[in-house]
Amino acid sequence: MPQHNLTRDEARERSALVDVSSYEHTLILTGVGESFRVRSRIRFTAAPESSTFIDAITASVERVRLNGLDLDLAEVVGPARIALPGLTAENELIVDAHFHYMNTGEGLHRFVDPIDDEIYLYSQFEVPDARRVFPVFEQPDIKAPFSFTVVAPDKWTVVSNSPTPTPGSPAETFTELGETPLPSMAVWQFAPTTPISSYITAIIAGPYRSVHSELTSSDGSLVPLGLYCRSSLFEHLDAENLFGVTKAGFEFFEREFGVSYPFEKYDQLFVPEFNAGAMENAGAVTILENYVFRSRPTEALVERRTVTVLHELAHMWFGDLVTMRWWNDLWLNESFAEFMSTLATAEATDFAEAWTTFATIEKSWAYRQDQLPSTHPIVAPIEDLADVEVNFDGITYAKGASVLKQLVAWVGREQFFTGLKRYFDKHAWSNTELADLLDELEATSGRDLTSWSRLWLEESGVNLIEAAVETGDDGAISSLRVDQLPWSLEGQPTPSLRPHRLAIGFYSDGGDGRLALTHSFPLDLDGESVEVEEARGLPRPDVIIVNDADLSYTKVRFDEASMGTAARRLSDFDDSLTQLLVLATLWDEVRDGERPVQDYIDTVMTHLGAITHSSGLLTQMRQLDSAVSAYLPPQQRETMHARLADRFLELLATVPEGSDQAFQFVRGFIKHASTEEQLDRLSSWLTPETGSVFGITLDTDLTWEILIGLCAHDAVEDAAVAEMSRRDPSATGVRQAATARASRPTTAAKSWTFTRLVDDAGLPNSELGALALGFGAGLQRPSGEIIASDAPLRPFSEEYFARVAGWWETRTLEMAQTMTMRLYPPVSEGTVEATRQWLTDHPAAPKGLLRLMRENLADAERALRVQRVSSASNGSLNIDS
Template identity: 50%
Template sequence: MPGENLTRIEAQERRAIVDTQSYEIALDLTKGAEVFGSRTVVRFTATPGAETFIDLIARDVREITLNGRSIDPAVAFADSRVVLDSLAAENELVIDADCLYTNTGEGLHRFVDPVDGEVYLYSQFEVPDSRRVFAVFEQPDLKATFQFTVTASEPWKVVSNSPTPEPKKHGDGSATWTFEATPRISSYITALIAGPYEATFSELTSASGRVIPLGVYGRKSLWQFLDADYIFDKTRQGFSYFEGKFDYAYPFAKYDQLFVPEFNAGAMENAGAVTFTEAYVFRSKVTDAVKERRVVTILHELAHMWFGDLVTMKWWNGLWLNESFAEWASTIATAEATEWTEAWTTFNAMEKTWAYRQDQLPSTHPVVAQINDLEDVQVNFDGITYAKGGSVLKQLAAWVGIDEFFAGVAAYFKKHEWSNTELSDLLTELETTSGRELSTWSKKWLETAGVNTLSPEIATDADGVITRFAIVQTAPADYPTIRPHRLGVGFYDVKGSALVRVHHVELDVDGDLTEVPQLKGIARPDLVLLNDEDLAYAKIRLDERSLTTAIDHLGDISDPLARSLVWGAAWDQTRDAEASASDYVDLVLRNIGAETESTTVRTTLGQLQLAANAYVAPEKRSATRERVAGALWELAQAAEAGSDSQLQFVTAFATAAATPAQWEQVRAVRDREVSFDGLEIDTDLSWQLLVSLAAGGLVSSADIDGALAADNTAKGGEFAAQAKASLPDADAKAAAWSSLIDSDDLPNTIVRTTALGFVHPAGVDLLGAFVESYFSMLLPIWEARSYQIAQYLIVGLYPAPLANLALRDATRAWLEGNREAAPALRRLVAENLAGVERALAVQERDAQ
C-alpha cells in the first residue's frame, strides 16, 4: 500500500491523464474538537476510460460520486488515496468526508489558548497536506481554482486566499462564509485560518492602480504585543521594491499576514494569506538578530507571491528555485529598501554558515536535487535548498548583471504567469537579457554538490615583500567539481588600535591554482582575507599569520562583513580539524565583545557553545565549559547598559553555566539580587534563566509548575516542558522520554522543546542510558508519527552531546543493519552520525 507517500513517477503518470479545472470545498468547523466536515467537488478533464487516484487523508468517507455514479468508499478509499476508474473526458467528482484536526502543525491545526480557552485554527499544506483537509490531486503542476465555503462559529474571523465575505448568520451561533474562487494556483498554497483572531487593516495602491487591502491578525492574548504598524510599513516597502524590480503588479486580490500558534516554520507563503510563527510577536525583549530576521521573513514570503505562487515549479525538485529565489530576493530587498542595510552581513553570518554545514554532510546534494517522492522533499527543506541556492543566485545576479537579472525575472513572470515551470525556463530568459550562455554555469553550480575551499599560497623575500601569491582551490574527493569564482582579496594591517584594509583586488579564480601577479611586490600584510566582500560561495582559509592576527585583532576590523568572513573562516578551519577548537574558543572570547552585528554575535555564540561542549578534547571539556561561562559573565557585566550584546551575553551565560557557583549567579540574576543596568528580567528572560537553573539542579519540578502557573500561556508551556526535561536526574529524563515516545498526545511545539531540554549538555552523563532506546524507537516512530513529529524526535532526541566513540559505533551499526529503511529516515540518522564523526575528528586535533 502507498501509505502517505507519492512518487514523482506516479505524479507524472497522473498528470498525463488528468488536468484540473476547479474545486468547490465546503468545510464544517462546528462538529466538535476532533473532526470537521469536508465536502469537495472537483471538476477535471481526463483521458476517457483511464484510471487514476485522488489524494485524501480522512477519518471517515461517507460519499464518493464520480459523474453521478456512486462508488463504495470501503472499496475505493485506502491509506491516502481514492481510486477513480472509468474516467470520462469531462468529470465531476464529489467526496464527502470527516477529516481530523491535528496538533502537529500539518493539515488543519487546532490550538486551545490556555489563557482564555479560545480555539484557533490554521492550515499548513506544504508539502502534501491539503489532502488532510479536502480531496485533492496533491501535486504542484495540477493547478486549479479553489472556492471555499466555511461554516464556523459566528463570532470568529475566517480568512482564506480570497477576500473575506460577509458571513450568512444562521441564528444558532454559527455562520457561513462563501469565498470567491481563487485564480489558478497549486493546492499547497491554499489556506484557511479561523478563530477569534484580533485584526487590524490598512491598504496600499499597487503599481497596477488597484487598491490592495492589507490585514494583520493575531491571537487575543498576544494582540497587545503585535506591532502591526511596523509590519505594514515593511510590507509597503516590499511591495514597492518587488513591483518595481519585477515589473509585474502584485497578482492577488489582498494581502493578509497572520501570526498563528504552534507553527513549525518561520512562515508559509499561502497566496494572499501568509501565516507566520508567533515567535515574531515580541512579548519580551528580543535581539536585533530576531528583529531583522522577521523583516527578512516578511519580505521572503512576499517575494513568493510572484516566485512560487504566480509561477510554480512543476515538481518538488524545483523547490530550491522557490526558496532560493525568495531567500536572495528578501535579502537584497531588506538591504536596499529597509533600515536593515547590513542584511548581506547577516546573510553571510547565518545563511552561508548553514549552507557550508549542509554542503559537507553525507546527505549533500546538488542545488537542483533529485526528488523521487514526497519523503525526499520533506527532508530537503535544508541549507542547500535555501542558503546555498540563495548564495548561488547572488553570484548568478553578479555574473549576468543585476539589471539584466531583474529584467530576465520580469520576462519570466510575464511569460509563465499562473503556470508551472522548470529551471530551464528561467535560464532562457536570463540568457536573453544578459547575452550570456548559462548551461555551463548551471552544470557546475546547480547540478553538482559540494563546497570548494580556497587557500592563499604566499612566498616572501627576507624583507617580507610578496614574491608570489596564488589561490589554491580544492574540492572534496566525493564531489570533485572545480568551479569558477569571482572574488576579492583584501590585505589588512594593524594600525594603532584598528585592523585596516590597505589593499584590495578583484579577480576571477578558476582551476586548481590561480596565480595573482598583481599582488607581487606588496608587503605581506598582517591578515590576508580571501573572498573579501563575500562575492563567492566557498570556504576560505586563513594562513597561520592571518589566524594569529584574527585571534588578537578580529574585533578591530571596522567593516562588519569582513569581520563576518573572518569569523566564518576560523569556524570552518575548526570544524575541518585544521585548527584547534581551543584556539577557536580563544578567538571568540577575545573578540566577541567588540562585535556589533547582532546576527554575527548570535551565530558565533552558538558555535562557541558547540566548541566547548563537543569539539574540545574530552580531557579539556570541563575546564573549557567553566572558562567559557565565566568569560560570558564578564562580557555581560562589561557590555553597554541595555544593549543587544548585553542581552545576548546574559542568555549565553545562562545556557553555558557549568558549575554550582555559576548556576548560583544565574539564580541571583533571576531573583534580582544581581542586576545589570538596562536589563529587565522580563517574562521570556526569566524562563531562560529558569531552564538554566533546572539543568543545574537548582530548582524542582514543583518550582517549574509554579512558574507555569504564573505564566500559563502557550510560550510558558513550551519553556516549562524544556525546563522539566533539562532536570539532571534519571527520573526526569525518563519522564521526558516517555512523554515523547510512549504517547503521541503532545503538540508539535511541546515535542520540540521537550527534546531540546532532554539533550541539554549539563545532563550529558545521563544520556548514555538512552542510546539503546533511541535506536529501538526509530523505525516505530517513523511509521507511526507524522513526518514533522518524527523529524523532531529523530533529530531532537539524538544524544549528540555524548560525542563519543560508543555513540558513533551504535549509529553506524543501526545504519548497517537497516539498509532497507526509508531513505529519508536513513538520511536523518546519517546526518546525526556525521555530526559525531566530525566532533571526534576535531577533538583529536584539539588534543595534539
C-alpha cells in the same frame, strides 16, 4: 498517523491525464471533536476511459460520487487515495468525508489557548498535506481555482486566499449538506482563487484579532493588508513596524520585478505551534507567532523577522504566481525567495548589513549541509515525496541564494531582473522548470548559462580556495597565487572546479592600531589557480583575506601568518563582515579537525566585546555553545562553561548597559553558569526586588531562561517552576515549564521525559519539541557517560536505536523528524558504532529516516575527530587580549 508517498512518475502520469477546472470545498469547522466534515465538488477533464486517483487522508469517507454514480467505498477508498475509474472527457467528482484535526503542525492544526480556552485553527499544506483537509490532486503542476465555503462559529474570524467575505446565515448550507443546523454559526463563502497549486491554499479560523492597512500597487489597484494573531497576544502585535516592512517590500519587489502584486489582498497571520518560520500561502501568509514579541528580542531576531516577512512576500511571485513543475525545482521557490528577501532587507529596510547576516548565518548553514553525506545539487533529484520532505535544507535555501547572488554578478543586475520580468510575463499562473528561467536570462544577458548551470546548480559539493604567498628578502610580495581545490566527501562525486568572481583583500595597520583595507584585488578564478599580478612588489600586508567581502560560495583558507594575526587582532578590523569572515574560516578549520577547538574558543572569548553586529554576535554565541558542548571532550566542558560564564560577567562590565550586546551577554551567562557561585548569582536574579541586571529587564521570557538554566543543574526547586507557570499560564509558559522540568540532570526527570516523548502519541508538536529540548540538556555527564534510565526502560541509547524506525511508521513526518534528530544520543564511540550498526541493519528504512541517520552519524564522527584534536593540543594560536 503514518506518512504516504507519491512518486514523480505517478505525478507525471496523472498530470498528463487530468486538468482540473475547479475545486469547491465546503468545511464545517466547530473545532470540537476529533474530525470535521468536508464536502467537495471537483470538476476536471481527463482522457476518456482512463483511471486515476485523488489524494485524501481521511478519518472516514461517507460518499464518493463520480459523474452521477455512487462508487463502492470498499473498492475505491484507500489509506491516502480514492480511486477514480472509468473517467470521461468531462468529470464531476463529489466526495463527502471527515478529516482529522491535527496537533502536529500539518494539515488543519488545532490549538487551544490555555489562557482563555479559545480554539484556533490554521492550515499548513507544504509539501503534501492539503490532502489531510480535502480531496485534491496533490502535486504542484495541477493548478486550479479553489472555492472555499466555511461554516464556523459566528464569533470567529475566517481567512483564506481570497478576500474575506461578509459572513452570512448557514441555514442553506446546512440544508444542502443534510446537517442539523448548529446554533451560533455563520458561513463564509470565499470567491474562487486564481489558478494556484494546492500546497499554497489556506484556511485560518478562530477568534483571531486583526489590524488593517492598505497600499496602492504599481498597477494602481488598492491592496488591503491585514495582520492577525491570537487575542491573548494582540497587545504585543507591533503593527506599525510590520506594515512598514511589508510596504517597503511591496515597493521594492514590484519595482525590481516589473510585475505588480498578483493577488487581491495580503494577510499575514501569526499562528501558534508552527513548525517553520512561515508559509507562503497565496495572499494569506502564516507566520510563527514567536515573531510577536511579548518580551525583549535581540536585534538579530528583529532582523530575522524582517527577512522572513520579505521572504514570504517574494514567494507571491516566486512560487505562487509561477510554480515549479515538480519538487526537483523547489529551489526556484526557496533560493529565489531567500536571495530576494536579503536583497530587499539590505536595500529597503534599516538592516543595511543584511548581507553580513547572510554570510554569517545562511551561508554557514549551507556549508554545513554541503559537507554532509546527504549533500545534493541545488536542482535536486526528487523521485518521490520522501525525497523532497527532508530537502528543505541549507542547500535548497542558502546555497541556492548564494549562487543566485553570483549569477546576478555574472549576467549583470539589470539583465537579471529584465530576464525575470520576461519569465513572470511568459509563465504567469503556470509551472516551470530550470530551463524556462535560464532561457530568459540568456536572452537578456547574451550569456550561455549551460556550463554555469551544470557546475553550480546541477552538481553537489563545495570547493576550497586558498592563497599561497611568497615574499622576497625585502618583505615585498614576489608571488600571490589563488588556488582552487575540490573538497571531496566519501561516497559523493568529486565536485568540479567552478568559476568564481571573488576578491583578495589586504589589511594592514597604518599606525593607528587598526587593521584597515589597503588593497582589494577583484579576480575571476576559473580552474585550478590564478596569479594576482597586481600584488607583486607590494609590501606584504598584515593580513590577506581570501574571498574578501564574501563574494563567492566556497570554503577558504588563509595563510598561517594571516590567520594568526587576524585571530590575535580581530578587534582591530574596521568592519563586522571582515571580523565574521575570519571567525567563519577559523570555525571551519576547527570543524575539519585542522585546528583545536580551543583556538576558536580563545579567539571569541578574547574579542567578543568587539563584535557589535547582532546576528554575527548571536552566531558566535551559538557556535561557542557547540564548541564547548560538542567539540570539547566531555571532561573539559564543565571547566570551560565556568570560564565562559565568568568572561560574560567581565564583558558586561565593559559594554553599555541595556544594549543588545549586554542582552546577549546576560543570556550567555545564564547559558553557561555552572559553578556554585555562578548559580547562586543566577538564583539571586529571581528575587522579587531584582527587576533588571546590567540594564536588562528580567521580563517573562528571560526569567524562564534563568529557571531552565538552574533546572539544568538541579539548582532550583520545582516550586519555583510551578510559581512561574502560575504567573505565565500562556502556551509559551507551558512549553518553557516542560523544558525546565525535562532539563533536570536526574534519572527520574530524564526517564519521565523520554517515556512521555515515545509513548504519548497525542503530544502536540510544540510540547514534543519543548520536552525533547530539555531531555537533551545535561544528558551526558562530565565523565562522558549518559544519565541512567529507570526500569523498565533500557539505557536511553538502546531505546533510541530500538524505537526510531517505528516512529516513521506511526508518526507524521514533522514529529518523526523531530524525534529522530532531537533524541539522538550524545556523541561517543558507542553512539557512532551503534549508528553504523543500525544503518547496516535497516537498509530498507524510509529514505528520509536513512538520510537523517546518516547525517547524525556524520555529525557524531566529526565531533569525535574534533575532540581528539582538542585532546592532543592546548591550542596553536597565540591569542592575547
